[in-house]
Amino acid sequence: MADFSARTDKFIAFLQENDVTISPKLQIADLRAANQGRGIIALEDIEIDETLFTIPRTVLINSLNNSLVQDQPELADKLAGLENEWDALILVLLYEYKRKESKWTDYFNVLPDLDTFEFHELLFWNDEQLSDLKPSLVLDRIGKDKTVEMYERLVAIVNQWNLEELKGMTMEEFTKIATIIMSYSFDVAQGTEDEDEDEDDEEEEEEVEYIKSMVPLADTLNADTHLNNAILTYNKNQDLVMTCIKPIKKGEQVYNTYSDHPNCEILRRYGYVETTGSKYDFGEIPLTLITSHFSKSLSEQLVFDLLEIITEISQEEQEDDEPEVVAESYDCYSSKEVNLTFVFLIQLVTIIALIHKQEPITADIQNITRIYKKCYQLVESKKVTTEFVKNYTEILQARINEYPPIAKEPYDKELKEPLRKSMAEVVLKSEYQSLSNCLDVDATLANTLDGSVKTIDDDKLIRNILKKRSNEDISSNAKRTKN
Numbered sequence: 347m348a349d350f351s352a353r354t355d356k357f358i359a360f361l362q363e364n365d366v367t368i369s370p371k372l373q374i375a376d377l378r379a380a381n382q383g384r385g386i387i388a389l390e391d392i393e394i395d396e397t398l399f400t401i402p403r404t405v406l407i408n409s410l411n412n413s414l415v416q417d418q419p420e421l422a423d424k425l426a427g428l429e430n431e432w433d434a435l436i437l438v439l440l441y442e443y444k445r446k447e448s449k450w451t452d453y454f455n456v457l458p459d460l461d462t463f464e465f466h467e468l469l470f471w472n473d474e475q476l477s478d479l480k481p482s483l484v485l486d487r488i489g490k491d492k493t494v495e496m497y498e499r500l501v502a503i504v505n506q507w508n509l510e511e512l513k514g515m516t517m518e519e520f521t522k523i524a525t526i527i528m529s530y531s532f533d534v535a536q537g538t539e540d541e542d543e544d545e546d547d548e549e550e551e552e553e554v555e556y557i558k559s560m561v562p563l564a565d566t567l568n569a570d571t572h573l574n575n576a577i578l579t580y581n582k583n584q585d586l587v588m589t590c591i592k593p594i595k596k597g598e599q600v601y602n603t604y605s606d607h608p609n610c611e612i613l614r615r616y617g618y619v620e621t622t623g624s625k626y627d628f629g630e631i632p633l634t635l636i637t638s639h640f641s642k643s644l645s646e647q648l649v650f651d652l653l654e655i656i657t658e659i660s661q662e663e664q665e666d667d668e669p670e671v672v673a674e675s676y677d678c679y680s681s682k683e684v685n686l687t688f689v690f691l692i693q694l695v696t697i698i699a700l701i702h703k704q705e706p707i708t709a710d711i712q713n714i715t716r717i718y719k720k721c722y723q724l725v726e727s728k729k730v731t732t733e734f735v736k737n738y739t740e741i742l743q744a745r746i747n748e749y750p751p752i753a754k755e756p757y758d759k760e761l762k763e764p765l766r767k768s769m770a771e772v773v774l775k776s777e778y779q780s781l782s783n784c785l786d787v788d789a790t791l792a793n794t795l796d797g798s799v800k801t802i803d804d805d806k807l808i809r810n811i812l813k814k815r816s817n818e819d820i821s822s823n824a825k826r827t828k829n
């Protein structure tokens with residue numbers, strides 16, 4: 347405890363020596379009892395727009411500003427030239443960690459210690475612990491293979507650049523540094539001003555470049571998706587300014603946002619969960635579940651062929667920035683909203699399957715394009731068919747049924763031991779509840795399509811498609827006769 351607060355005191359002295367100004371209404375607190383490490387609390391009420399603290403850029407650590415380039419200036423261009431911005435920051439941070447004394451020593455002494463800190467991000471879970479997360483699709487995103495690839499790439503750079511101090515970098519050290527970057531770093535805008543921005547000039551906004559940086563003090567803030575009350579902005583001098591965006595009462599914690607993540611992603615990236623669910627929770631429907639659902643009415647091979655054709659058509663028909671219709675999975679949010687592509691795909695395959703019942707369908711691109719366009723118009727005009735509702739509900743229910751009984755239980759306010767098992771249970775509950783919320787079909791469709799949605803008879807749509815097709819057949823026959 348004494349060591350913990352002594353480190354906090356030295357960190358505060360470091361901030362003051364480096365011209366960081368902090369509101370006297372704030373205090374860095376020991377929140378270890380709540381599994382939150384350090385955090386910042388308000389000693390007095392704070393109003394919206396009050397400045398919480400101001401950080402000059404000289405205190406940041408990034409590929410431009412660090413001890414490695416100070417010690418070996420010839421590396422500056424090489425670091426700036428690295429294609430992957432993670433690579434540069436990993437190298438400079440590991441160098442700072444290994445260097446016994448540097449400008450940032452008292453900052454590093456409040457960051458997770460590489461030897462003693464227990465990281466809970468999913469990269470550090472063993473197979474048995476991970477199995478408690480089944481059937482969450484977060485298990486497909488842990489990225490152990492990518493980490494090995496990145497480690498090997500960095501070892502090659504260390505050797506090529508002959509970075510003596512980093513030559514013994516182990517896979518474990520590398521993984522911990524990369525994790526610290528993932529959970530502590532900020533993408534800091536280069537040369538932006540908060541005020542006097544021409545908001546209409548979108549092109550100018552697009553040109554803003556970001557540099558991945560460690561930002562002392564800004565990274566002492568914990569996050570909460572429901573209670574977020576502070577954001578990082580910039581002032582005219584290009585300093586970083588943490589600003590209050592929601593009134594904060596005396597005794598309350600100051601919370602940043604780490605972006606709009608569901609609990610499974612908060613756990614994967616930051617090693618904690620929001621015990622009563624994230625504001626941005628979702629459950630996911632894997633494409634395989636949609637495939638197996640429709641394989642009951644169409645053959646499995648036909649479903650595969652259709653998905654291939656639908657992918658082709660959507661690439662042709664869609665704008666570049668629109669999401670692919672055929673994706674590996676689809677999100678179902680706790681706020682009763684799903685991906686629009688999920689609605690469209692189910693509606694499309696539903697109609698194809700019904701037509702197939704009347705006359706066997708072939709996976710022919712012209713034919714499917716016609717049905718694709720009709721379904722697109724239908725969904726665009728905020729309509730779906732009765733059979734869509736049935737298939738949507740059955741697919742969602744099939745996914746819900748994959749969850750273990752614990753997922754159905756309400757949230758406990760606090761985590762229990764063993765901690766990782768307890769966090770995994772929270773993730774499953776978050777996903778289960780999100781999927782269940784989306785069983786409210788009317789509300790979910792209204793949120794997804796931005797307005798109330800009408801359900802029409804399938805036959806009406808099918809007749810319309812088949813009629814149009816026979817009309818087109820007649821006219822193409824007529825054309826052929828003419829020729």
Ligand SMILES: C[S@@+](CC[C@H](N)C(=O)[O-])C[C@H]1O[C@@H](n2cnc3c(N)ncnc32)[C@H](O)[C@@H]1O
Pocket residue numbers: 381382383384385456457458529530564565566567568569570615616617618619
């Ligand atoms: C940017 S740091 C925040 C400062 C951190 N608490 C510390 O002591 O260094 C991010 C890390 O803080 C912890 N954290 C942030 N928000 C949290 C929360 N709401 N509950 C529990 N832990 C949280 C997680 O370990 C996360 O990886």
